[in-house]
Amino acid sequence: MTILVTGATGHLGSLVVEALLQSVPASNLAVSVRNPEKAEHLRSQGVDVRHGDFDQPETLAQAFAGVDRLLLISADADNETRIRQHKAAVSAAKQAGVGFIAYTSVVNAGQSSLSLAEVHRATESAILETGIPYSFLRNNWYLENEAGSIQAAIQGAPWVHATDSSQVGWATRRDYAHAAAAVLTGEGHENTVYELSGKLLTQAELAAIAGDVLGKDIPVQNVDGAAYAEIMKGAGLPDFIVSMLVDMQAAIKDGALAVESNTLEQLLGRPAQPLREGIQAIVGQ
Known part of the structure; x- marks a missing residue:
């Protein structure tokens, strides 16, 4: 069985590969990356x-060839670009005969008021249309998303937010990665939707x-x-980052991330x- 992870040199992808290598022979693992040179440590x-670039769909057919189980990690761009990229990747997976797609989505993607949920709804829909067995890994907020607030606090700044007393299900990126690895290597995960959250906190x-x-x-x-x-x-x-952050704070205030679940x-x-x-890991302790 061949497992392939996209975006394998990114923050999440690298941790998924690290987790997979603890239980899967390297010979059964493939990665799709835009810059193969950055993955030489994995080749070794x-x-x-494999070279696979969501902006170059012609590279994806070769990247996904012979893959049994695929982890499609959400790209990092504006919504319109990400939807186009993800649909290209899903189409390539269908053409390559991939047997199973796990996709890193966001909690409550179907109804979420988060602006980024639009991307995940569109991608989940595209995967469903292929008829390929799937697992939607609807991750809550990464703890690492708060690194800026933590570093600011180290410098003496207050912890600023605009979410009132709304709750968030923070968990570490490493835990989300290990959950993804468990789905890729485990049984009984076909056609599942997993809402993945840590303990809800303000x-x-x-x-x-x-x-x-x-x-x-x-x-x-x-x-x-x-x-x-x-x-x-x-x-x-x-300004565009500020606008995005304000939208996120408003959605969180409305309870978009207050999704309680022990599935993680x-x-x-x-x-x-x-x-x-x-x-402690964020601050280097």
Whole structure:
């Protein structure tokens, strides 16, 4: 059986490959990357490194050839570009005869008010239309998404958000990666939708954990969307990033990430990594 991971040199993809190599012979593992030179460390371990670029659909047929199980990791671009890229990848998987597609989606993708959920709804729909057995890995928020707030707190800044007391199911990127590896190597995951979340916490509760790790009290400021935008602009972020962040904060405020589920731990076969440990990794402790 050949398992292929797209985006294998990215933050999530590299962790999935690392997890797979703990249970799958390297000879059974392939990766699809835009720049094969960046994956030479995987080739040296016996992994089949293939060139596959979502913006060059002609490369994907060869990249997906002979693949039994595919992990399609969501690309990183604007919504319109990502939808085009993902549909090209799904079409190539169909043409190559891929037997199973796992896709990294977002929690509650079908109804979520997150702007990025549009991409995931479109991609899930495209996969369903192929008739290929699938598993939608609907990940909640990566703890690493809060690295900016954590680093700002180290410098003495307050923890700023615009989500009121809404909750988020943070988990570490490594745990999401290990869950994906479990689906790729396990049985009984065909035609499944997994809502994957850690324990639900508020921003203030996460800031308290970060403060405990850092050994300091972190003041928490809950502001409205306009004030949040001004603060982000003051931090030097470009307007399109500020707009995206404000939209995300508004959706989180509306409960978009307050999805409670123990499925992540079920797939892991263990408790999720404590957020304290994840924050320690972020700050290099």
